Amino acid sequence: MATGLFFEGDYIWIEPVTGRQFDVAIGARVLAAEGRRIRVRDDDGQEQWLPPERRIKAMHATSTYTGSILVAVNPYQILPIYTADQIKLYKERKIGELPPHIFAIGDNAYAHMRRYGQDQCIVISGESGAGKTESTKLILQSWKPTLSSKHLETRKQ
Numbered sequence: 001m002a003t004g005l006f007f008e009g010d011y012i013w014i015e016p017v018t019g020r021q022f023d024v025a026i027g028a029r030v031l032a033a034e035g036r037r038i039r040v041r042d043d044d045g046q047e048q049w050l051p052p053e054r055r056i057k058a059m060h061a062t063s064t065y066t067g068s069i070l071v072a073v074n075p076y077q078i079l080p081i082y083t084a085d086q087i088k089l090y091k092e093r094k095i096g097e098l099p100p101h102i103f104a105i106g107d108n109a110y111a112h113m114r115r116y117g118q119d120q121c122i123v124i125s126g127e128s129g130a131g132k133t134e135s136t137k138l139i140l141q142s143w144k145p146t147l148s149s150k151h152l153e154t155r156k157q
């Protein structure tokens with residue numbers, strides 16, 4: 001039931017034949033395989049046989065796991081909880097081992113990146129004035145002893 005790299009039930013992208021500016025790939029599901037041809041039903045409901053020379057690629061998974069979630073409130077005052085000692089305290093500690101802290105999230109992401117060699121993403125979300133910029137700075141500050149600036153990339157959206 002397999003053809004080349006694709007199996008019945010796989011979700012794929014079918015690349016457009018023409019290279020016009022706004023042509024985009026269309027999603028499809030593999031219904032059957034015969035030799036190196038595959039029969040697909042695309043997202044418009046059309047069924048067709050695709051020859052092996054037709055450019056297709058596997059659809060990446062649309063789901064992912066999220067790691068830890070921290071809920072923080074803006075204290076609107078300087079608290080003595082963002083010191084170098086606190087950074088050290090949260091280093092290489094499991095989430096939950098110590099009280100919830102932004103440094104635990106930063107350290108956890110860094111540790112996962114090192115351990116599994118995978119990119120990590122920290123999503124900082126909240127209303128205006130919630131403390132997103134401060135939280136970002138705190139995480140970067142906590143990584144500073146470990147990383148040089150060329151390793152850091154942040155995006156504000």
Ligand SMILES: Nc1ncnc2c1ncn2[C@@H]1O[C@H](COP(=O)(O)OP(=O)(O)OP(=O)(O)O)[C@@H](O)[C@H]1O
Nearest residue numbers: 074075076077078127128129130131132133134135
């Ligand atoms: N952990 C914190 N401790 C002390 N003050 C904080 C903390 N987090 C935020 N603040 C203060 O609250 C104010 C707003 O924070 P910040 O700029 O980080 O919010 P924001 O979510 O990025 O806002 P916006 O979406 O409008 O850019 C700043 O003056 C900042 O100093």
